[in-house]
Amino acid sequence: MKIGDMTAIPEPLLEVRDLRIAIPGRQGEHLAVANIGFTVASGEILGLVGESGSGKSLSMLAVMGLLPAGMRASGSIRFKGQEILGLPERQMRRLRGGRIAMIFQDPMTALNPVLTLGAQIVETIELHNPSLSSRELRNRAIELMELVAIPAPDKRFDQYPHEFSGGMRQRIVIAIAVANDPDLLIADEPTTALDVTIQAQIVDILNRLRREKGVAIALITHDLGLVAGLADRIAILYAGRIAECGEIGAVFQRPRHPYTAGLLAAVPSIDADVARLYAIRGTPPSLADRPPGCQFNPRCPFALPRCAEYNPEFRRFGETVVACHRAEELNLASDTADAR
Amino acid sequence: MTVAASLKSKSIWPGITLRWSSATLIFALFVIISFIVIAVTIPLWSPYDPVGMAGRRLQPPSALHWCGTDALGRDVLTRALWGTRYSLPIAVFVLGVAVPVGVLLGTAAGFFGGIIDNAVMRLADVTLAFPPVLLAMAIAASLGPGLVNTAVALIIVWWPIYARLMRAQVLNVKKLDHVDAAVIAGAGRFRILFKHIMPLCWSPILVNTTMDVGLVILLASGLSFIGLGAQPPAPEWGQMVAEGASNFYSWWIALAPGMAIFLISISSNFLGDALRDVLDPQVKLPA
Amino acid sequence: MPAEDALLKVEGVHVEFPILKGLVFPRRVGSISAVAGVSIEVAPGETLSLVGESGCGKSTLARAILRLVTASAGQVLFKGVDLTKLSPAKMRPFRRHVQLVFQNPYASLHPRMTAREIIAEPLRMLGMDRREQVERAKQAMQRVQLRPEFGDRYPFAFSGGQRQRIGIARALSVNPEMVVLDEPVSALDVSVQADVLNLLKDLQADLGIAYLFIAHNLAVVRHFSDRVAVMYLGKIVETAPRDRLFKRPAHPYTEALLSAAPMPDPIRERKRQRIVLRGEIPSPANRPTGCCFRTRCPKAAAICAQIDPPPVTLAQGHVVNCHFANA
Ligand SMILES: Nc1ncnc2c1ncn2[C@@H]1O[C@H](COP(=O)(O)OP(=O)(O)OP(=O)(O)O)[C@@H](O)[C@H]1O
Ligand SMILES: Nc1ncnc2c1ncn2[C@@H]1O[C@H](COP(=O)(O)OP(=O)(O)OP(=O)(O)O)[C@@H](O)[C@H]1O
Ligand code: SF4
Ligand code: SF4
Ligand SMILES: [Mg+2]
Ligand SMILES: [Mg+2]
Numbered sequence: 001m002k003i004g005d006m007t008a009i010p011e012p013l014l015e016v017r018d019l020r021i022a023i024p025g026r027q028g029e030h031l032a033v034a035n036i037g038f039t040v041a042s043g044e045i046l047g048l049v050g051e052s053g054s055g056k057s058l059s060m061l062a063v064m065g066l067l068p069a070g071m072r073a074s075g076s077i078r079f080k081g082q083e084i085l086g087l088p089e090r091q092m093r094r095l096r097g098g099r100i101a102m103i104f105q106d107p108m109t110a111l112n113p114v115l116t117l118g119a120q121i122v123e124t125i126e127l128h129n130p131s132l133s134s135r136e137l138r139n140r141a142i143e144l145m146e147l148v149a150i151p152a153p154d155k156r157f158d159q160y161p162h163e164f165s166g167g168m169r170q171r172i173v174i175a176i177a178v179a180n181d182p183d184l185l186i187a188d189e190p191t192t193a194l195d196v197t198i199q200a201q202i203v204d205i206l207n208r209l210r211r212e213k214g215v216a217i218a219l220i221t222h223d224l225g226l227v228a229g230l231a232d233r234i235a236i237l238y239a240g241r242i243a244e245c246g247e248i249g250a251v252f253q254r255p256r257h258p259y260t261a262g263l264l265a266a267v268p269s270i271d272a273d274v275a276r277l278y279a280i281r282g283t284p285p286s287l288a289d290r291p292p293g294c295q296f297n298p299r300c301p302f303a304l305p306r307c308a309e310y311n312p313e314f315r316r317f318g319e320t321v322v323a324c325h326r327a328e329e330l331n332l333a334s335d336t337a338d339a340r
Numbered sequence: 341m342t343v344a345a346s347l348k349s350k351s352i353w354p355g356i357t358l359r360w361s362s363a364t365l366i367f368a369l370f371v372i373i374s375f376i377v378i379a380v381t382i383p384l385w386s387p388y389d390p391v392g393m394a395g396r397r398l399q400p401p402s403a404l405h406w407c408g409t410d411a412l413g414r415d416v417l418t419r420a421l422w423g424t425r426y427s428l429p430i431a432v433f434v435l436g437v438a439v440p441v442g443v444l445l446g447t448a449a450g451f452f453g454g455i456i457d458n459a460v461m462r463l464a465d466v467t468l469a470f471p472p473v474l475l476a477m478a479i480a481a482s483l484g485p486g487l488v489n490t491a492v493a494l495i496i497v498w499w500p501i502y503a504r505l506m507r508a509q510v511l512n513v514k515k516l517d518h519v520d521a522a523v524i525a526g527a528g529r530f531r532i533l534f535k536h537i538m539p540l541c542w543s544p545i546l547v548n549t550t551m552d553v554g555l556v557i558l559l560a561s562g563l564s565f566i567g568l569g570a571q572p573p574a575p576e577w578g579q580m581v582a583e584g585a586s587n588f589y590s591w592w593i594a595l596a597p598g599m600a601i602f603l604i605s606i607s608s609n610f611l612g613d614a615l616r617d618v619l620d621p622q623v624k625l626p627a
Numbered sequence: 628m629p630a631e632d633a634l635l636k637v638e639g640v641h642v643e644f645p646i647l648k649g650l651v652f653p654r655r656v657g658s659i660s661a662v663a664g665v666s667i668e669v670a671p672g673e674t675l676s677l678v679g680e681s682g683c684g685k686s687t688l689a690r691a692i693l694r695l696v697t698a699s700a701g702q703v704l705f706k707g708v709d710l711t712k713l714s715p716a717k718m719r720p721f722r723r724h725v726q727l728v729f730q731n732p733y734a735s736l737h738p739r740m741t742a743r744e745i746i747a748e749p750l751r752m753l754g755m756d757r758r759e760q761v762e763r764a765k766q767a768m769q770r771v772q773l774r775p776e777f778g779d780r781y782p783f784a785f786s787g788g789q790r791q792r793i794g795i796a797r798a799l800s801v802n803p804e805m806v807v808l809d810e811p812v813s814a815l816d817v818s819v820q821a822d823v824l825n826l827l828k829d830l831q832a833d834l835g836i837a838y839l840f841i842a843h844n845l846a847v848v849r850h851f852s853d854r855v856a857v858m859y860l861g862k863i864v865e866t867a868p869r870d871r872l873f874k875r876p877a878h879p880y881t882e883a884l885l886s887a888a889p890m891p892d893p894i895r896e897r898k899r900q901r902i903v904l905r906g907e908i909p910s911p912a913n914r915p916t917g918c919c920f921r922t923r924c925p926k927a928a929a930i931c932a933q934i935d936p937p938p939v940t941l942a943q944g945h946v947v948n949c950h951f952a953n954a
Contacts, residue, residue, distance in 0.1 A: 051816045052787075151906075165907050166681070195680035195843065197904045200887040204903055222816060225846075225889025229896040248893045266821035267891050268850035270873070276828070277821035277850065283786050517735035520695050521797065526722040526752035539739050 011081070012039035013216045014063065014184055018075035019085075021058050021067065021240075023287070029072070030287045033059050034240040037075075042183065043214040045206070047227030047248070049263070050237030051284055056220045059237075060186045063218075064102050065092035079184070098128045101182040103173055103190050110173050111161040117172050118157035121145070124179040144175040148205050167198035171205065178209060185209065188220045203229060224267055228252060236260050239285050239295040246320025254332070256322040258300045261332035294325065302326055368610035371603050379424035388415040390422040390575045398590045408592035410583055412573075419575035420596035426576040427604070430487065431556045434494040439549055441495070442502025447541075449503065450510030451533050461507070464500035472497045476559060480568040487576075490560055490569040498556070505548060509541040516540075543619040551612035554605030561601055577601050633668040633704075634805055634837050635692070635725070640665045640701035642684070642691050646912060659912045661687040663861035663919075664701070667839075669805065674831065674838040676848040676869075678884070679858035680908060685841045686730065688858075689807045692839070693727055694718055705805075723753060726798035730810040730841075732790035736782040742768070742793050743778035749801045767796040771826060788819035792826070799830065805837040812847065824851060845888040849873055854944065857881050860919040861911055867945040877947040877954070879926050918950070926951050 021033035033055040040046045048056050062073045065087065077085040084095065096102075104110050112120060121141040126132065132140070138157070145153035148171040161169055170190065177185055187206065191199040207230065209215045219231060227234055228248065235245040236259065244257040255261040265278035282299040285291055291298050297307040304325065312323045324330075388394035394405065394415040401408045407417040449460040467475070479493035513519065514537060522536045561578025563569040565585075570576035572583075577597035584594025642662040647653035661684045669675045677685050691698045694710055703710045705721060713721070726749075729735035736745055746767050747760040755763070765775045771792040782790060791811060798806050808827065812820040824847065831838060842848050848855060849869060856866040857878065865878040876882045886902040906923040909915050915922050921931040928951070936948045 051818065168907065196845070196887040196889070197680065197883055199889070200901050200903050204901075223889060224817070224891035225896065228891050228893040229889055252891070252893050263817055264891060266817045268821075268824075268846045269892075270846040270849055270885070270888050270890060274850070276825050279822035279825055280818040281822075283788070283819075517729045517731055518737045520690075520693075521727070521729065521735055521794075522737075522748065523695060524693055524722055524725075524727050525749035525797070526719045527748065528719075531752075536737060540737075 011041075013042045013044075013080060014040045014218070015078040016059070016063065016076070017078075019059055019062060019077065020074045021055070021062055022072045022074075024070045025288060027288065031290075032071075032240055032287055033062070033073075034290075036235075036237065036240070036242055038235045038242065038245055040184065040216045040218055042216050043210055044233065045210055045217040045219055045231045047231030047234040048218060048220045048237060049222060049224065049227055049234060051222065053284060053287075054237040055240040056237055057188055060102070060188060060218060060220060063186065064096055064100060065089070066096075066102075097124060097182075098180050099182055100184045100186065101177040101180070102186040102188065103170075103177050104188055111169060113161050116158050116160055117145075117164065118142075118159075121172070121176055121179060124176050128180045140179075141175075144179055145172070147178070147208075148172070148175045149201060150175075165198075167194050167201065170194060170198075170202060174202070174205060174209075178213070178215065181213065182215060184216045184218065186218045186220070189222075190219070191223070191226060192221070199226070206230060224263065236263070239290065240287070241295055242314070242321075242323065243296065244320060244322045244324075246318075246322075250319045256317055256320055256327045256330075256332065257296075257324045258302050258326075258330070258332060259296050294323075302330055364610040365614040368607040368614065371607040372611065375424050375428060375600075375604060378421055379428050382421050382425065386418055386422070388418040390414065390419050391573045394418065398587065398593075400590070401592055407596040408590070410580075410590070410593045411587050414573075414575075416580070416593055416596050419580055420577065420600050422575040423577040423580065423597055423600060426487065426570055426574065427557045427560065427600075430491055430494075430560045431553045433491050434498060434556045434560070435549055435552060438495045438498035439502050439545065442499040442504075443506045443545060445499070446503035446506030447510055447533070447538070450507035450514065451537065457507070460503060464503045467496065467500045468504075473559065473562065476563060477566070477568065480563050485568050485571060487570050487574075490563045493563070494556060494559060497559075498552070501552075502545065502548070505544060506541060509544060510537055513537045513540045543616075547612045547616045547619070550615055551609050554608035558601060558605055561597075632670050634671045634706060635667075635669040635839070636702075636704040637665060637667045637688075637692060638702045638704065640688065640691055640698045640703065642687050642696055643699045657912060659910075660861050660914060661911055662691060662698075663911075663914070665858070665861070665863050666701075667856055667863060667866070669837050669839055671804065671837050672831070672835045673854065674840050674852045676840045676842055676852035676855045677858055678842055678845060678848050678855060680843065682908070682911070683858045684861040684911070685858055686809055689727065689809050689839065689841060692807060693725060719752075723749065723801040724804045725807065726801065726803040726805070727807045727809065728791070728794050728798050728811045730813060732787050732794060732814055733782075735794055736790060738782055741779050741781055742773070742785070745782070745793060746778075746796045746800050749797060753801065763800055764796075767800040770799060770830065771796045786819075787815055788823060791815060791819075791823055795823075795826070795830075799834075799836075802834070803836065805839070807839045807841070809841045810843070811840075813843070820847070827851075845884060846890075857884070860909060860914065862919055862948070864920065864949070865945075865947045867947075868943075871942065871945055875953065877941055877945065877952040878920075878949050879924050879951075880920050882953070883925075918948075920949075 017037045019033055019036040020031055022029040023032045036055065036059050038046060050056055061067050063077055067073055073085060075085065076083060079100065118141055121144055122137045125137055125140055142153045142157060145156060150156055150168060150171060164172065191202050194202065206217060210217060219227065221227060231248050233246060234248050234251050236243045236257065238259050243259045244251060244255065251260060252264065255264055262278060262280040266280060268277055280299055285295060293308040293310055294312050297303040300307065307325055312325045314321050314323050315327060317327060391414065393413040395409050395413055397409060397411055397413040399405055399409040405415050407420065410416055445460045449457040476493045476497045479496055480490050483489035483492060519532060519536050522532050560569055561581065564576045564578030565582045570579050572579065577600055580597040581594045587593055640662055641660065641664055643658040643660050645655045646657040646659060648656045665688055667675060679685055687696060690696045692703050698711050705725060710718065710721060743764050747764040750760045750763050764778065768775050768778060773789065773792050773796065785793065812823050815823060830836065840851055852869050854866065854868050855872045856863050857880065859880050865881050872881065873885065876885055883902040883904050886900065890896045904923045909922050917933050918931040918936050921927040924931065930950055936950045938946045938948050939952060940946050941952065941954065
């Protein structure tokens with residue numbers, strides 16, 4: 001069964017199925033993304049979580065049609081029912097910045113240092129609304145700056161990026177991303193570079209965007225706390241595959257995949273004491289040298305011989321979809337505590 | 341980042357990028373090695389006497405004289421081949437002095453800072469304030485014509501470039517955490533400089549030096565061309581081009597030396613480029 | 628904590644960076660007070676955490692303690708010896724006692740030295756002979772669970788977590804009494820982070836090392852420390868034993884930090900009342916008058932702009948700098 005089939009909500013806004021991305025290398029291609037699928041509905045926030053290098057950014061770049069040259073993507077990416085994987089660049093460009101927008105991982109380099117922030121917001125609006133007058137453009141830009149809680153936006157309009165703090169710059173980046181009322185916003189680690197108090201402001205803004213404008217958000221992060229606060233559903237990636245995907249409460253309460261359970265147990269809590277943190281032993285596989293069978297098997301405390309032979313199928317348990325041979329028999333919340 | 345960078349240089353269009361860069365590299369190596377071989381062995385197989393009459397005057401290229409003869413009836417090809425014995429040594433000599441001097445002063449400036457830095461950098465600034473060609477001309481003119489004086493002039497023009505480059509490099513590397521780690525380990529100043537800073541400073545110096553071989557030869561020939569460098573009858577390329585220019589209708593006189601200058605210049609450039617790609621990308625410094 | 632017990636005692640340390648203008652003849656046009664009068668103490672074998680936002684001066688304080696930058700005022704007493712007054716040569720014997728683990732596991736290793744050479748560098752500086760260096764480096768590698776066969780590899784062949792282990796092994800090779808950990812896990816993935824934190828805790832239990840642990844993740848701080856000092860704009864605004872700080876934060880900034888720290892639990896995370904601070908972080912080049920937090924403080928009153936709040940002791944070891952601290 002395909003993972004997309006099972007998490008499908010009627011008419012999802014974005015539906016990714018069987019996505020594979022191959023990277024050319026010296027000894028032939030290898031798969032950086034090897035079977036990723038998920039859906040995002042309007043007004044929904046999907047959290048994409050996984051270790052560095054698990055393919056989070058690449059799969060989202062594929063949705064944007066912005067994969068680095070040389071990489072090949074296969075599978076299916078449907079946006080509002082239309083297949084957009086392999087769409088000609090000209091049509092893709094119309095979607096990008098219009099219907100689909102993205103906030104990039106590094107907020108500091110996303111802005112042009114020699115243009116005023118106002119001009120950069122205006123530029124994006126104008127690109128998709130060439131008919132607006134400069135007065136209208138300015139007003140719209142100021143509205144957007146208000147939306148992302150920039151104080152005194154009419155004064156700030158003519159300032160340059162270097163006059164802004166990191167948090168303010170990130171908010172401008174968000175303002176630019178939502179300038180044309182996108183239906184889908186892809187946020188690649190929007191708060192990683194920011195402090196917790198500033199992070200709280202960004203979380204507020206993303207929540208408002210979803211509530212007030214019905215924007216669907218795909219939130220890439222490795223901060224489980226951030227997903228817990230924002231996301232409706234969560235997809236956990238391991239080595240370019242979905243390990244587990246489901247409703248947030250269900251996944252956090254009863255993780256079905258040993259990797260998910262490991263991640264949850266590895267994070268210290270701000271209000272509970274543990275003597276030792278649970279650490280997942282070993283390191284993620286190198287893409288060029290993937291283990292046979294379940295990608296997690298060399299690190300999995302519950303691996304059985306068959307785990308190294310067959311790649312587990314996706315199976316559904318209530319609200320969650322899991323790729324693990326032992327999903328039904330393991331009770332991970334307690335088993336992981338024992339393994340500790 | 342490193343992954344993205346390596347992808348860009350090698351595998352986006354695997355065929356094209358790779359073939360192009362290795363072709364230029366092979367070409368450059370071929371040219372430079374042949375020039376060196378020629379310079380070393382030419383006395384053994386020289387077709388004609390480079391400074392004596394070899395045939396009739398101002399002959400266009402023929403089977404006997406592949407590149408023709410000049411106004412004194414000397415064989416142009418022979419002279420161009422002998423020209424390597426002027427140009428290559430001058431490049432080696434100029435860079436052999438200017439690079440170490442520049443590197444030494446630049447290192448001192450970057451590492452010790454303060455007065456040393458100020459003194460060295462002001463001196464370099466003053467030198468670099470003049471256009472290099474003009475300065476070289478002025479110095480060569482005031483020292484009097486001759487190859488050695490040309491070389492001295494070029495050294496004076498060239499060292500500040502390396503002083504600056506090295507200083508910037510030292511300052512960059514000095515900021516890196518592993519240097520602080522060495523301080524904490526208890527390493528003394530000189531160990532820090534020689535073990536933890538200098539080994540990471542060489543790549544741009546090496547690349548630049550390779551590229552400058554062509555430039556030095558070009559400028560040295562330029563000085564000879566205007567009469568400040570090698571003097572007749574020496575078969576020096578710039579000199580020969582000048583002779584060609586005074587026999588305007590005998591185009592072949594300037595052709596061989598001109599081609600030689602051109603070949604060595606672009607080859608050193610290609611080689612420098614290739615070197616830059618090869619030199620360990622792992623140690624690329626953060627901006 | 629009685630003062631005579633302190634292994635490290637930092638008193639009133641200031642660090643200023645000049646702001647220069649002009650390319651050819653730079654002039655000093657102002658200064659950044661990155662650290663503005665910090666006093667902390669670390670006892671043998673304990674962990675003091677230093678938390679605060681990016682740019683508040685945590686790393687600069689660490690660098691001042693290790694004499695990588697010069698403190699413009701104040702003292703750094705290590706076992707009663709003021710390190711700020713020592714000449715570089717006199718400082719060197721003290722180096723082995725206070726070590727540093729860096730924030731960035733990529734930049735802090737010499738790219739052209741093998742793991743073994745990197746780990747042995749401090750030993751070599753102690754004048755140990757080669758055989759002993761190799762032996763001790765091997766022990767240090769085993770202690771951080773790196774396979775000694777990896778000793779011949781260069782840093783680029785290691786993952787981030789492994790590199791951080793090399794950094795830790797280097798710091799530990801000389802058996803220091805204290806290690807400053809400058810965000811040792813910030814650059815690492817959660818699963819790797821847990822591994823490195825466990826390792827550091829085990830090492831402390833085995834070797835009795837004191838840690839000054841710099842971090843901005845409060846959950847990690849809670850897990851890791853005995854006492855916590857909260858830093859804001861170059862100053863310590865609150866110091867308390869861990870449990871007390873997390874249960875009864877007294878400073879408005881500490882409260883805001885705790886309320887904003889994300890919790891990996893969807894139910895509680897959503898029910899929680901966050902204090903979202905308004906206003907921007909002031910620049911250390913242009914410090915506000917009076918209390919440094921007043922531009923963002925929800926409790927700020929007129930007095931806060933005039934008088935820099937003095938330290939008030941609320942309980943044993945709980946000191947706060949605020950005119951209106953929660954009792
Ligand atoms: N331009 C590229 N060229 C080659 N390989 C790449 C490139 N970009 C990414 N990769 C590889 O693809 C894999 C997935 O990368 P991706 O950037 O999607 O990871 P990620 O999950 O976003 O990680 P992070 O949390 O570090 O951002 C990694 O192994 C990475 O090394
Ligand atoms: N060498 C320097 N020259 C000038 N200013 C500096 C220098 N180093 C640090 N600063 C400034 O001092 C202040 C404190 O910096 P520091 O690196 O100590 O912050 P930090 O608390 O460690 O932050 P982070 O959490 O981002 O590491 C910052 O405003 C920074 O810009
Ligand atoms: S399939 Fe096997 S190895 Fe993979 S996660 Fe499940 S139990 Fe572990
Ligand atoms: S002194 Fe005033 S401004 Fe400062 S933290 Fe306390 S209440 Fe806020
Ligand atoms: Mg990414
Ligand atoms: Mg820091």
